[in-house]
Amino acid sequence: MTYRTHALKALTAIVALVLMAGCGSGSTGGTSTGGNAGAPVHGGNLVFAAVQDAQSMNATTVFDNNSIWILEQIFQPLYTVTNNGKGEMPWLATGYKISANKKVYTFTLRPGVKFSNGKPMTSADVKFSIDQNRKAAKGWAYLDTAIKSVQDPTPGTVVINLKYPWAPILADLSLFANGIVPNNYGGQTEAQFYTHPIGTGPFKWDYWHKGSALKLVRNPFYWQKGKPYLNSVTWTDVPNQNTRELQLKGSQAQIDQTPAWSTVASLKSTQSVKMDLFNSTQTNYLAFNELRKPFQDVHVRRAISLAIDRNALVKAVLFGNGKPANSLFPPQVPFYDPSTPGYQFNLAAAKKQMAQSSVPHGFSTTLLIAAGNSDYLTIGTILQAELKPLGIKVNIQQLDPNTANADEQSLKYDMTLTLWTMDIPDPDELATFAVDPTSGARSFFTAYNNPLVVKDTHLAEKTLNTAKRQQLYNVVQTGAAQDAFMAFLYYSPYPYATTSNVHGFYVTPLGNMHMENVWLSK
Amino acid sequence: MSFVGRRLLQLVPVAVGVTIVVFFMIHLIPGDPALTILGIHATPKSIAILRHEWGLNRPLISQYWLFLDRLLHGNLGQSLIYNVPASTLILQRLPATIWLIVYAAVIAILISVPLAMIAATRKDGIRDQVVRAVPLLGLGMPTFWVGFLLLTLFGANLRWFPVGGYGTGLVGHLHYMFLPALTVAIALAPVVIRSLRASMLTVLGADYITTARSKGVPGLRLFVRHVLRNAVIPAITVLGINIGFLIGGTVIIENVFAIPGIGQLMINSIFQRDFPVVQGVTLVFAVMVVLVNLLADMTYASLDPRVSFDR
Numbered sequence: 089m090t091y092r093t094h095a096l097k098a099l100t101a102i103v104a105l106v107l108m109a110g111c112g113s114g115s116t117g118g119t120s121t122g123g124n125a126g127a128p129v130h131g132g133n134l135v136f137a138a139v140q141d142a143q144s145m146n147a148t149t150v151f152d153n154n155s156i157w158i159l160e161q162i163f164q165p166l167y168t169v170t171n172n173g174k175g176e177m178p179w180l181a182t183g184y185k186i187s188a189n190k191k192v193y194t195f196t197l198r199p200g201v202k203f204s205n206g207k208p209m210t211s212a213d214v215k216f217s218i219d220q221n222r223k224a225a226k227g228w229a230y231l232d233t234a235i236k237s238v239q240d241p242t243p244g245t246v247v248i249n250l251k252y253p254w255a256p257i258l259a260d261l262s263l264f265a266n267g268i269v270p271n272n273y274g275g276q277t278e279a280q281f282y283t284h285p286i287g288t289g290p291f292k293w294d295y296w297h298k299g300s301a302l303k304l305v306r307n308p309f310y311w312q313k314g315k316p317y318l319n320s321v322t323w324t325d326v327p328n329q330n331t332r333e334l335q336l337k338g339s340q341a342q343i344d345q346t347p348a349w350s351t352v353a354s355l356k357s358t359q360s361v362k363m364d365l366f367n368s369t370q371t372n373y374l375a376f377n378e379l380r381k382p383f384q385d386v387h388v389r390r391a392i393s394l395a396i397d398r399n400a401l402v403k404a405v406l407f408g409n410g411k412p413a414n415s416l417f418p419p420q421v422p423f424y425d426p427s428t429p430g431y432q433f434n435l436a437a438a439k440k441q442m443a444q445s446s447v448p449h450g451f452s453t454t455l456l457i458a459a460g461n462s463d464y465l466t467i468g469t470i471l472q473a474e475l476k477p478l479g480i481k482v483n484i485q486q487l488d489p490n491t492a493n494a495d496e497q498s499l500k501y502d503m504t505l506t507l508w509t510m511d512i513p514d515p516d517e518l519a520t521f522a523v524d525p526t527s528g529a530r531s532f533f534t535a536y537n538n539p540l541v542v543k544d545t546h547l548a549e550k551t552l553n554t555a556k557r558q559q560l561y562n563v564v565q566t567g568a569a570q571d572a573f574m575a576f577l578y579y580s581p582y583p584y585a586t587t588s589n590v591h592g593f594y595v596t597p598l599g600n601m602h603m604e605n606v607w608l609s610k
Numbered sequence: 611m612s613f614v615g616r617r618l619l620q621l622v623p624v625a626v627g628v629t630i631v632v633f634f635m636i637h638l639i640p641g642d643p644a645l646t647i648l649g650i651h652a653t654p655k656s657i658a659i660l661r662h663e664w665g666l667n668r669p670l671i672s673q674y675w676l677f678l679d680r681l682l683h684g685n686l687g688q689s690l691i692y693n694v695p696a697s698t699l700i701l702q703r704l705p706a707t708i709w710l711i712v713y714a715a716v717i718a719i720l721i722s723v724p725l726a727m728i729a730a731t732r733k734d735g736i737r738d739q740v741v742r743a744v745p746l747l748g749l750g751m752p753t754f755w756v757g758f759l760l761l762t763l764f765g766a767n768l769r770w771f772p773v774g775g776y777g778t779g780l781v782g783h784l785h786y787m788f789l790p791a792l793t794v795a796i797a798l799a800p801v802v803i804r805s806l807r808a809s810m811l812t813v814l815g816a817d818y819i820t821t822a823r824s825k826g827v828p829g830l831r832l833f834v835r836h837v838l839r840n841a842v843i844p845a846i847t848v849l850g851i852n853i854g855f856l857i858g859g860t861v862i863i864e865n866v867f868a869i870p871g872i873g874q875l876m877i878n879s880i881f882q883r884d885f886p887v888v889q890g891v892t893l894v895f896a897v898m899v900v901l902v903n904l905l906a907d908m909t910y911a912s913l914d915p916r917v918s919f920d921r
Contacts, residue, residue, distance in 0.1 A: 140878075143647070143691050151649045226648070226656040226663075279693070298692055299703055299878075300776065300870035326774060326868040330758055335773040335868075338766040490641030490883050497645065497652060528653025 125591050125609065132608035133320045134590070137332040137341035141299050141325040146282045147265045148220055149227035153509075153599060156264055158323055161304055161603050162204075163267025163287035166195055166214065166246070167258050169513045173369060173420045173597030176258045176513060180209065180268055180288060181246070190253035190552055191236075195246045202309040203270055204292035211240035216271040218248070218261075220278075228265035230528075231517065253550050255557060259514030290316040290604035299325055310604065317592070317607035336361060336585055342608065343593065344585040349407045349463075355585045362588050365409055365581035366595040369510035371418045374471070374575040377499050378535045387445035389572040392503075393431035394438035395474050402578050404470060405463050409583070413576035416522055416568045420597035421515050423548075423561040430569040430576045435477060442478045450479020456501040458489040464505045467577070496533050506532065506574075510598050519545045519564055523573075536573035613911075617904045621897060628896040629681070629889060633674050636880070636888050643690045643883035664690055666885075677889065686893075687886030691879075696890040700872060704894065706776050707860050707871035711853060713787050714794035718849070721795060722802040726841075727833065729803070730810035738807075745803055748796035757793040757866040764789060774868035790867040794860075798852055805848045809841040816840075843914055850906030854899045 142155040147163055150156060166181035181195040201209040215238045222232045234254035239247040250257065260266070268288060273281035284293050288311065291304035303322040310316060324341065326332045329348045335341040337358065347355060347363075355363040374396070376383040383389060398412030414430035417423065442448055455471060457464040468484040475482055482503075487495065496504050508518055522532045523541045531537065541564050548560035569576070582595050592605040644660040645652050661667045665676065680687055686696040729741035748756065765773035777786030813819060814837060822832055861873035872891050879887040 144693065151647065151651050226659040228651075230653075297702065297870065298694070298699060299875060324775070324868065325870065327874070328865050328868065331761065331774045331866055331868055334758075334761050334766040338769055338773045340765075340773045340775070488639075488641065489881060490643075490646055491639070493645050493649075494641055528655070 128317050128592065128607040129609060130317050130607070132318050133322065134318050134343065134603075134606065134608060135335075135341040136321060136323045136343045136345065137326040137335050138323045138345050139329075139332075140327055142296070142302055142323070144282065145285045145296075146227075146278070147267050147269075148224035148229075151227075154323075157599060157601055158302060158304070159267070159285070160264050160289070160600055161291040161321065162285050162289045162293065163264065163269060164289050165262050165264065165266045165268065166197075167262040169262055169596050169598050169600055171594065171596055173367070173510070173513055174422045176262045179262075180214075184258075191250045193248045193250070193257060195248070197244045197246065198311065199244065201288050201311045203286050203288055204307040204309055205270075205274075205286050206309050207270065207274075209268060209288055210243040210271075211246045212243070212271045213268055214238070214246045215240040217268045218266055220269070221265045224265070228263060231260045231263055231265070231512065234260070253552055255549055255552050256512065256514040256516040259512040259516070263512050290602075291321060294320065301325065312604060316604035318603065321603055321606075333585070336587060339587055342587045342590050347583055347585045349405065349409060349583070352407060352409055352583060360588050362586045362590070364584050364586070364593075364595075366584065367420050367597050368580065368582040368595075368599070369418045369420045369597045370507060370580050370582070371413055371416075371509075372467075372505065372507045372577040372580065373413075373532075374467075374577055375496075375504050375506050375532060375534050376573065376575075377501055377503070377533075378537075378573070379499055380502050382445065382447045382451060383502065385446045386571060387441045388447060389575075390431060391438045391441035391445060391478055392475060392480070393572045393575040394434050394441060395478055396471065396575055396577070397433040397474060398578055399433070400474075401467055401470060405466050406578065406580055410578045410580040413578050414569070415565045415576060416574070417515055417518065417561070417565055418510075418579050418597075421510060421518070422513060423515050423558050425558075425562045425565045428562075428565040428569050431572060438478060450481070452481040452483065453502045454483045454485045456485050456487065456492055456495060456504040458492040459486040460489065467505055499530070499533055499535060505577075508532075513598065515561055516545075516549050519548070519561070523564065523568060532574065534573050536571065538567050538571055538573075541567040541571070614904070614908070617900070617907070621900050624896055624900055625893055628892055629678070630674075632889055632892040633677060633885075634670070636883070636885055637670055637673070641883045643885065646882040646884075647691065677886075681893075686890035689879075689884055689887050691882050691884045691887075696886040699875060699887055700890050700894055703870055703872045703875045706869050707857075707864070707873060709776075709783055709787050710790055710794065710860055710863065710869060710871060711856055713784075713791035714798060714856070715849065715853060717791050717795035718798040718802055721799045722806055722845070723838070725799075726803050726806035726810055727838075729807045730814060730841075733811060741803065742807070745796075745800035749800040753793055753797050754862050754866050756796055757790065757863060760789045760793060761867070774866070776869055787869070790863050790869060793867075794856065794863055798849070798856070801852060802845050802849055806841060806845040809844045810837060813837050813841045839913055843910055846906050846909050846913075850903055853902050857898050857902065858895055 138154055140154055142158050143152045144150040144155055145159045147159050164180050166179060167176040168179040170177050180198050180201055182198050184193050184195045186193055197209070197211060197214065203209060218232065218235070218238045222229055222235060234250050234252065234257060236249045236251045241247060269281070270286055274286060290307055290310045292307045294303040294305045296302040301322050301324045303320055305320045306316055306318065326335060332341065332344045333347055333351060336344040352363055355361050376389050378384045402408060402410045402412060412432060414432070415425060415428035419426070455468050457468055472482045472484065495501050496506065511517060520527050521529045523536065523538065523545055525531045525535060525537045544560045544563045548557050548564070551557045551560060582599065584595060586593055589609045591607050591609060594605065595601050642657065644657045647660060648656055665673060677687060688694070689696050689699055692699060725741045729738040732738050761773050764770045771789050772786050775786050777783050819836060822836055860871055861877050863869065864871040864874040872894060875887065876891045879891065
């Protein structure tokens with residue numbers, strides 16, 4: 089009949105149109121040819137498929153990692169983290185002198201540094217920037233509490249006066265929140281400035297289509313001659329990890345942030361892709377709320393720590409791409425002690441600890457985790473099985489992430505999974521956060537309190553002698569391990585996949601990326 | 611007052627009702643946007659500072675009146691996370707979602723009409739069986755799975771289409787949004803095909819069709835002017851209802867295809883407790899559902915002169 093013929097013709101026409109539209113609309117990305125690295129090549133626009141959108145470019149108040157790693161391409165501090173994450177190197181300053189009483193640091197600024205609007209950077213800009221961070225009460229000001237005042241005696245010199253000798257001062261100054269902005273925000277209000285921020289970094293502002301893409305373009309006034317190599321970097325918001333992987337394979341994006349652990353092996357064997365696992369400072373923990381029985385009992389905490397097979401967790405969650413944790417500190421943090429006696433799997437020893445505890449026959453408890461976190465659900469399921477021989481029945485409670493976070497921070501949980509990554513190349517921030525019950529975090533929200541550990545943590549802050557600091561932090565790490573206030577689960581790397589034409593891409597253990605070193609081969 | 615005017619007036623109580631329900635629901639569930647911003651660095655002091663800045667330490671009723679007052683002046687409030695007007699975020703993201711819905715509806719119609727025609731003109735034959743069975747695969751498969759299959763084949767492997775995104779300009783949007791729209795259309799089409807087939811069968815059996823055929827009206831003209839026009843009315847209702855559900859259900863497709871639409875904005879805002887944006891997006895959703903249903907009714911009336919909604 090005629091209707092069928094017309095219908096078939098219509099369908100055929102639609103299919104043909106689709107094929108033409110698909111084929112005729114140009115390529116969706118360049119092909120990755122890989123090939124030899126050779127000398128860096130200038131040019132190219134790199135697309136970075138990110139897990140989520142940035143939130144803000146205000147370095148003094150933002151805590152979101154995606155925002156931080158982007159704004160670090162715009163703003164630079166006086167010192168920056170070394171590639172191994174364990175120290176600081178001169179950046180916008182070239183060096184410093186320290187007074188005899190260790191409370192006055194005189195920094196020499198790097199000559200020839202300009203902002204992306206062409207204006208030279210001076211000490212007035214540095215003073216303004218650090219003072220702004222010191223005032224950010226809802227932000228990162230707490231890391232600058234040791235600073236008494238900042239002075240700008242000459243355009244090329246900055247003097248920082250401390251309230252007391254402070255070992256982590258260079259590490260604190262290397263924090264992105266102490267990045268340098270124009271004095272007085274160049275005449276704008278703070279809010280106006282951060283809609284189109286100006287810095288000394290390798291890239292400058294282009295646009296931000298919220299929820300879609302944020303683009304930075306090359307800063308022509310950048311102080312490192314010949315850099316950056318790229319014309320631009322665009323961070324796209326691609327929340328689905330499968331989509332990010334497909335974009336990478338289709339060369340629509342050149343960097344895939346945090347591919348799934350389950351795909352690492354296959355990405356390593358994909359010809360057009362480079363799969364990197366960068367050393368990180370990320371450590372995962374199982375936290376115990378010592379305000380709730382029976383977790384105030386050290387034998388219970390030790391028993392649980394001893395019953396956890398960390399190798400099994402690494403295999404199940406990270407697909408083998410990590411290692412069991414032995415210390416509160418990760419290996420990439422200065423003063424990490426590899427001999428810290430963090431509890432490792434030993435079921436017989438776990439049972440002995442339980443026998444000595446206040447609940448020798450076991451108990452029921454709840455593990456709080458954020459809903460939608462498949463890694464945490466896997467860990468929780470494994471813990472349920474591993475704690476069963478001790479008579480401990482674990483119920484997994486999944487809550488919306490915001491609610492889980494709120495409950496953790498108000499100590500409305502029995503056990504919960506948590507993690508830490510370093511913001512500065514110094515253990516002070518982590519140690520204070522984790523073991524000091526009077527810090528805002530109440531010992532990582534566990535209510536843990538060991539006065540000796542707290543005392544040594546605060547002593548270490550003001551001890552400039554490296555050997556003595558090491559000794560103090562050894563006590564902190566050993567004490568924290570023996571008290572088992574948290575079960576240290578595993579250390580994991582930062583996984584990043586790039587197309588094979590990306591060169592020079594490196595992520596420090598703190599997560600910083602120097603995109604000025606990245607280039608694309610043809 | 612005309613039918614359209616009455617229906618548009620209905621928007622007011624719908625919108626008010628929606629704002630009340632959403633406002634109190636989102637504020638009453640546990641969780642704090644200050645914690646989202648501050649994360650593990652939150653201290654009681656910094657939380658208090660942020661909550662004071664945002665007015666969240668005021669009584670709930672007082673916050674609601676403030677919201678309503680601002681709404682009456684066209685102000686949806688400021689996003690707590692992005693610190694820009696909620697209306698700016700919504701207006702930036704709305705076009706992508708509208709593109710997805712309209713494009714999906716068009717593709718669904720383009721697929722459904724010929725297939726329904728093939729099925730209806732060979733009732734119970736092999737073509738009819740295939741047309742009725744095969745699209746059910748699309749209905750049965752999760753949309754995110756269909757999306758990934760299309761992305762893998764046509765995006766990453768064949769590189770005929772981009773792997774996600776929204777594109778720029780008309781041609782860019784048509785190109786980038788084809789796969790996501792097709793994914794949605796594959797889920798919509800089975801329902802529309804079945805509805806259309808059923809009503810076509812009814813119309814094809816009518817006396818006036820037999821008369822028209824015997825008078826020598828050519829096949830395509832007969833089909834378009836007499837069969838389709840009468841058969842499509844129930845299908846429009848089905849399509850309208852499904853699009854209404856789709857408005858709130860775009861989040862999965864937007865997530866898979868990295869489309870910066872309001873579905874994804876809504877989910878992120880709920881997780882982050884970005885109250886002004888949640889309230890604003892919900893209001894937009896409510897308005898869109900009412901408008902889509904109104905459009906369906908108006909299309910109904912334009913196709914069938916017997917239908918009149920004016921008193």
